[in-house]
Amino acid sequence: MTSAMTGQKPATPGLYGGTSSRRITVRDIAAAKRRGEKWPMLTAYDAMTASVFDEAGIPVMLVGDSMGNAHLGYESTVPVTLEQMTMLAGAVVRGTRRALIVGDLPFGSYQEGAVQALRSATHLVKEAGVGAVKLEGGERSADQIRLLVESGIPVMAHVGLTPQSVHAYGGHPVQGRGEEAAQQLLRDAKAVQDAGAFAVVLELVTAELAAEVTRGLHIPTVGIGSGVECDAQVLVWTDMAGMTEWPGGRVPRFVKQYGRLREALGEAARAFADDVVGGAYPADEHSFH
Numbered sequence: 001m002t003s004a005m006t007g008q009k010p011a012t013p014g015l016y017g018g019t020s021s022r023r024i025t026v027r028d029i030a031a032a033k034r035r036g037e038k039w040p041m042l043t044a045y046d047a048m049t050a051s052v053f054d055e056a057g058i059p060v061m062l063v064g065d066s067m068g069n070a071h072l073g074y075e076s077t078v079p080v081t082l083e084q085m086t087m088l089a090g091a092v093v094r095g096t097r098r099a100l101i102v103g104d105l106p107f108g109s110y111q112e113g114a115v116q117a118l119r120s121a122t123h124l125v126k127e128a129g130v131g132a133v134k135l136e137g138g139e140r141s142a143d144q145i146r147l148l149v150e151s152g153i154p155v156m157a158h159v160g161l162t163p164q165s166v167h168a169y170g171g172h173p174v175q176g177r178g179e180e181a182a183q184q185l186l187r188d189a190k191a192v193q194d195a196g197a198f199a200v201v202l203e204l205v206t207a208e209l210a211a212e213v214t215r216g217l218h219i220p221t222v223g224i225g226s227g228v229e230c231d232a233q234v235l236v237w238t239d240m241a242g243m244t245e246w247p248g249g250r251v252p253r254f255v256k257q258y259g260r261l262r263e264a265l266g267e268a269a270r271a272f273a274d275d276v277v278g279g280a281y282p283a284d285e286h287s288f289h
């Protein structure tokens with residue numbers, strides 16, 4: 001049982017379960033890597049859900065462009081706009097007191113170059129109040145990362161499978177298989193660290209390669225589908241809680257469902273509907289006289 005669950009003060013306050021009256025910062029993240037501490041990250045897209053995760057002690061929340069699929073009903077992350085991101089990231093910031101909130105830079109808001117990236121990131125930091133931004137790409141995004149970091153905006157990088165390139169991949173292939181691909185991934189991870197990123201997401205990278213990257217970097221790796229050796233792990237919250245509906249019921253191998261929220265919510269909705277149709281709700285105690 002963790003200290004977050006028992007409510008007791010841990011001997012060494014960590015990112016998860018540590019008591020804190022302030023927000024987690026990128027300095028806390030760096031210290032966790034030095035301590036060899038693992039930490040969890042979840043996505044969030046609204047204030048109420050984010051407040052639940054904040055109370056649960058989740059130290060870092062990502063307002064991911066996965067909101068395209070998980071929240072806005074699109075088929076991919078590609079259509080998400082900076083305005084949509086800013087609106088939902090602002091809600092997540094307002095719903096939390098402790099977590100570091102990272103806002104994703106949507107497709108098309110940084111690919112033109114460093115100056116465009118700075119304009120978009122500045123908008124997200126000023127308007128939504130996020131403490132850091134995330135963008136996809138390794139060597140190809142190093143200039144953008146460098147300028148943001150020099151301008152005072154902490155950056156989480158994202159290499160391996162980068163979902164904004166879904167049309168180029170033609171699917172969601174595991175990354176880093178084969179010597180050439182592995183060498184490119186190692187170069188990408190090193191490039192984002194050298195450019196000043198404070199952490200790097202490794203998405204769908206083989207566990208062996210992710211372990212090698214994690215050992216070789218002084219910034220933390222945040223794995224998704226990349227094995228247990230990463231410093232941190234992230235899941236899309238609707239996947240984690242059993243809310244996502246999977247085509248054909250096939251849950252991807254890397255997802256572990258920690259709840260059955262879709263079922264629970266459906267049951268609640270049906271119980272409410274049955275009561276309304278049967279005249280059991282509202283009862284006298286729900287009525288004013």
Ligand code: KIV
Binds near residue numbers: 104158
């Ligand atoms: O958008 C997102 O949620 C992400 C995570 C899956 C890393 O990029």
